[in-house]
Amino acid sequence: xxxxxxxxxxxxARELQDGYYVNLGIGIPTLVANYxxxxxxxxxxxxxxxxxxxxxxxxxxxxxxxxxxxxQTVTAITGASIFSSAESFAMIRGGHVDLTVLGAFExxxxxxxxxxxxxxxxxxxxxxxxxxxAGADNIFVLMTxxxxxxxxxxxxxxxxxxxxxxxxxxxLTDLAYLEIEDGKFHLKERAPGVSVEEIIEKTAGELVVPxxxxxxxx
Amino acid sequence: xxxxxxxxxxxxARELQDGYYVNLGIGIPTLVANYxxxxxxxxxxxxxxxxxxxxxxxxxxxxxxxxxxxxQTVTAITGASIFSSAESFAMIRGGHVDLTVLGAFExxxxxxxxxxxxxxxxxxxxxxxxxxxAGADNIFVLMTxxxxxxxxxxxxxxxxxxxxxxxxxxxLTDLAYLEIEDGKFHLKERAPGVSVEEIIEKTAGELVVPxxxxxxxx
Amino acid sequence: xxxxxxxxxxxxxxMQGLEDDMTIIAGGFGLCGIPEGCIAxxxxxxxxxxxxxxxxxxxxxFGLGILLEDKQVKxxxxxxxxxxxxxxxxxxxxxxxxxxxxxxxxxxKMRAAGAGIPAFYTATGYGTLxxxxxxxxxxxxxxxxxxxSIKGDFAIVKGWKADRYxxxxxxxxxxxxxxxxxxxxxxxxxxxxxxxxxxELDPTQIHTPGIYVDRLIQxxxxxxxxxxxxxxx
Amino acid sequence: xxxxxxxxxxxxxxMQGLEDDMTIIAGGFGLCGIPEGCIAxxxxxxxxxxxxxxxxxxxxxFGLGILLEDKQVKxxxxxxxxxxxxxxxxxxxxxxxxxxxxxxxxxxKMRAAGAGIPAFYTATGYGTLxxxxxxxxxxxxxxxxxxxSIKGDFAIVKGWKADRYxxxxxxxxxxxxxxxxxxxxxxxxxxxxxxxxxxELDPTQIHTPGIYVDRLIQxxxxxxxxxxxxxxx
Numbered sequence: 074x075x076x077x078x079x080x081x082x083x084x085x086a087r088e089l090q091d092g093y094y095v096n097l098g099i100g101i102p103t104l105v106a107n108y109x110x111x112x113x114x115x116x117x118x119x120x121x122x123x124x125x126x127x128x129x130x131x132x133x134x135x136x137x138x139x140x141x142x143x144x145q146t147v148t149a150i151t152g153a154s155i156f157s158s159a160e161s162f163a164m165i166r167g168g169h170v171d172l173t174v175l176g177a178f179e180x181x182x183x184x185x186x187x188x189x190x191x192x193x194x195x196x197x198x199x200x201x202x203x204x205x206x207a208g209a210d211n212i213f214v215l216m217t218x219x220x221x222x223x224x225x226x227x228x229x230x231x232x233x234x235x236x237x238x239x240x241x242x243x244x245l246t247d248l249a250y251l252e253i254e255d256g257k258f259h260l261k262e263r264a265p266g267v268s269v270e271e272i273i274e275k276t277a278g279e280l281v282v283p284x285x286x287x288x289x290x291x
Numbered sequence: 292x293x294x295x296x297x298x299x300x301x302x303x304a305r306e307l308q309d310g311y312y313v314n315l316g317i318g319i320p321t322l323v324a325n326y327x328x329x330x331x332x333x334x335x336x337x338x339x340x341x342x343x344x345x346x347x348x349x350x351x352x353x354x355x356x357x358x359x360x361x362x363q364t365v366t367a368i369t370g371a372s373i374f375s376s377a378e379s380f381a382m383i384r385g386g387h388v389d390l391t392v393l394g395a396f397e398x399x400x401x402x403x404x405x406x407x408x409x410x411x412x413x414x415x416x417x418x419x420x421x422x423x424x425a426g427a428d429n430i431f432v433l434m435t436x437x438x439x440x441x442x443x444x445x446x447x448x449x450x451x452x453x454x455x456x457x458x459x460x461x462x463l464t465d466l467a468y469l470e471i472e473d474g475k476f477h478l479k480e481r482a483p484g485v486s487v488e489e490i491i492e493k494t495a496g497e498l499v500v501p502x503x504x505x506x507x508x509x
Numbered sequence: 510x511x512x513x514x515x516x517x518x519x520x521x522x523x524m525q526g527l528e529d530d531m532t533i534i535a536g537g538f539g540l541c542g543i544p545e546g547c548i549a550x551x552x553x554x555x556x557x558x559x560x561x562x563x564x565x566x567x568x569x570x571f572g573l574g575i576l577l578e579d580k581q582v583k584x585x586x587x588x589x590x591x592x593x594x595x596x597x598x599x600x601x602x603x604x605x606x607x608x609x610x611x612x613x614x615x616x617x618k619m620r621a622a623g624a625g626i627p628a629f630y631t632a633t634g635y636g637t638l639x640x641x642x643x644x645x646x647x648x649x650x651x652x653x654x655x656x657x658s659i660k661g662d663f664a665i666v667k668g669w670k671a672d673r674y675x676x677x678x679x680x681x682x683x684x685x686x687x688x689x690x691x692x693x694x695x696x697x698x699x700x701x702x703x704x705x706x707x708x709e710l711d712p713t714q715i716h717t718p719g720i721y722v723d724r725l726i727q728x729x730x731x732x733x734x735x736x737x738x739x740x741x742x
Numbered sequence: 743x744x745x746x747x748x749x750x751x752x753x754x755x756x757m758q759g760l761e762d763d764m765t766i767i768a769g770g771f772g773l774c775g776i777p778e779g780c781i782a783x784x785x786x787x788x789x790x791x792x793x794x795x796x797x798x799x800x801x802x803x804f805g806l807g808i809l810l811e812d813k814q815v816k817x818x819x820x821x822x823x824x825x826x827x828x829x830x831x832x833x834x835x836x837x838x839x840x841x842x843x844x845x846x847x848x849x850x851k852m853r854a855a856g857a858g859i860p861a862f863y864t865a866t867g868y869g870t871l872x873x874x875x876x877x878x879x880x881x882x883x884x885x886x887x888x889x890x891s892i893k894g895d896f897a898i899v900k901g902w903k904a905d906r907y908x909x910x911x912x913x914x915x916x917x918x919x920x921x922x923x924x925x926x927x928x929x930x931x932x933x934x935x936x937x938x939x940x941x942e943l944d945p946t947q948i949h950t951p952g953i954y955v956d957r958l959i960q961x962x963x964x965x966x967x968x969x970x971x972x973x974x975x
Contacts, residue, residue, distance in 0.1 A: 162613025238636025380846025456869025
């Protein structure tokens with residue numbers, strides 16, 4: 074069966090290491106914070122200028138001057154730091170963030186990612202996404218493997234305007250975990266009960282399938 | 292008679308305006324701070340990272356962590372700010388300093404300045420001087436008109452390695468105040484008792500002399 | 510030190526000299542840390558043809574969004590403009606231009622303008638629409654695009670406290686773009702919640718040194734919250 | 743949060759991994775705000791062939807100057823090296839290279855390295871020896887040279903106080919190059935006068951956020967004064 078949003082978050086959380094600075098995009102990536110393994114600590118970076126984002130405030134704690142990159146009211150943990158947007162993106166662009174998790178519309182075998190714009194529909198802008206994909210070495214893309222109409226989002230070449238070129242190496246979909254290398258997708262893990270055939274069928278870009286594809290366990 | 296060091300400082304001090312942020316180089320420029328007109332306030336920028344430099348400390352106030360760009364122990368005035376060298380040179384390079392006063396070995400009719408290096412002698416480095424001359428619109432160069440051997444320092448073309456190209460418009464020497472425009476020195480004022488002939492004789496670069504050259508008064 | 514006293518007593522005075530077709534750099538992220546009073550004054554003045562450089566364009570009826578109501582904005586340079594129906598309408602109608610700029614690049618363009626850096630290379634946007642027509646150069650085997658700095662005729666900034674000399678500190682994440690904006694205006698106007706006397710702020714803890722600030726005004730702020738998210742106590 | 747505890751207990755541990763021929767970025771201006779303990783440890787380790795990026799090279803017998811005694815330094819990248827006789831001797835003897843870099847450019851090169859900016863344009867040095875061989879480009883009628891960022895295998899930094907997570911504040915003008923140096927090391931070592939618990943420093947007043955810091959050590963400092971200037975009380 075395809076992974077639930079929560080399972081996707083759980084799977085990504087396994088990539089965390091103690092002491093990681095992590096930037097989590099809006100949507101499913103945000104859920105990763107709920108699955109940080111016991112005894113491990115990570116610090117969340119919010120690109121508007123907060124390192125050490127805490128949980129949402131209580132009604133009493135709410136403060137208009139304390140928000141995250143999604144413009145939600147948040148708190149800061151003990152030992153947080155707060156700084157300008159220039160400093161925040163210095164951290165991001167300079168490669169100081171250990172793990173970036175974000176959503177996408179499409180990725181392709183060259184590591185290109187499209188995640189911010191669907192021409193003809195509303196144009197909202199890339200926000201910090203272009204900096205995040207350009208700056209991080211370790212990026213996890215989270216998305217569904219195919220659209221609601223069954224069209225693959227793992228392509229030979231992205232069709233939508235790119236957020237970044239050649240910067241994605243790791244993709245987790247609801248069906249599989251794949252890595253991108255040498256211009257191909259490499260199937261590394263499959264969702265519990267999902268067949269290799271289904272993954273092959275729903276992957277438009279060239280896919281390398283090893284003899285054995287381990288099933289994820291939760 | 293040629294201006295004394297103090298008179299040179301006094302003359303430059305007349306360029307100050309209330310509310311000016313000023314960077315004063317080492318040597319005679321430093322003396323300008325002693326001649327700020329009454330009722331006028333200027334704030335001194337020290338390029339190691341201090342805006343609002345105060346006087347030297349008393350023995351009791353001395354603090355190794357509180358120095359100026361000349362590495363002298365100083366104090367900060369009330370309302371000062373202290374920041375990184377990157378921020379300090381952002382101010383300088385970004386043109387936020389209203390007046391920069393510095394010494395030189397040579398200037399020429401193109402507004403070039405040589406002030407940091409005499410080949411064959413000891414090479415100490417330019418420190419912040421290259422940034423200061425490149426960043427400021429309003430620069431006052433203070434120097435003697437000629438060397439001890441009588442050789443002009445106001446040249447057709449600088450002979451020493453440049454600190455900056457085409458950035459000097461105002462020069463005060465011990466003999467005269469001159470402005471540089473259209474590839475020529477323009478004689479604007481002469482030191483008390485110094486003849487126009489002496490200035491002409493000691494100026495190697497092309498010099499424009501108006502019918503009337505006012506004498507400075509002190 | 511009266512020469513350094515940046516305080517003005519009205520928003521009229523604060524925004525004096527603003528003219529049609531000027532460029533304004535504005536601090537703020539979403540509705541957080543936005544110069545509410547300056548924006549209201551610009552609306553009141555009715556200045557037209559403005560180019561506004563700001564991460565966002567407020568929301569319908571608040572923040573920079575109110576400048577759309579009388580079509581005062583010609584062009585927005587922003588990273589994200591998704592929260593504003595009137596904005597989308599004017600964009601689709603061709604009444605408004607938008608130049609989408611990655612958030613980090615936008616912050617750096619403001620900083621560069623203030624710091625005398627006319628342009629810098631960044632990997633952000635290489636190979637995307639953002640990089641089109643821009644110089645590409647390789648450093649250490651990776652490709653980067655050249656981005657130019659962006660200066661404003663005015664910069665409008667929201668601080669928390671400032672002393673009379675214009676030394677400003679920001680509160681929490683209301684800092685965001687404000688310190689860079691403050692450096693990037695030919696005329697920089699800062700509005701704050703509280704003006705204090707020089708010496709009350711620790712010199713080593715100033716976010717924006719007064720050298721960048723031309724006019725300072727004490728205002729009152731609604732501080733509307735865009736996404737009110739709470740947990741149970 | 744043990745994963746974020748950057749504290750190490752010895753300078754051996756702080757400088758572990760330093761090898762011959764590496765590049766070190768060092769904070770400090772003159773003898774003010776210099777990482778005395780790290781420098782002493784480098785001397786003790788005897789590492790050779792070092793390239794050191796620092797505004798100055800200390801004085802004879804103190805600061806980075808002590809690394810010259812055993813000829814540990816191959817190259818200095820500095821803006822001003824005038825206070826050091828041994829330095830001049832080794833330079834004249836051809837045992838030491840020096841790359842003179844304007845002070846503001848040096849600060850910006852460090853910042854750029856930390857901020858993922860591989861290069862930037864500046865007017866500083868155009869038309870001088872510093873600009874020779876560098877790309878020139880015109881913006882708005884003025885000429886600028888392209889300067890590349892400079893990264894270190896190690897950065898050594900002197901702070902005042904830091905919490906265990908590596909959030910650092912600097913004291914007075916001992917800040918100088920330290921915050922930029924801190925961002926520019928593959929491994930950044932910060933030594934401070936006092937280590938405090940997380941939460942003791944105001945989050946909005948951190949000069950160097952802990953994300954840049956790999957190792958943190960509490961040291962003791964001589965803080966020698968280079969130009970002792972006083973006035974009468």
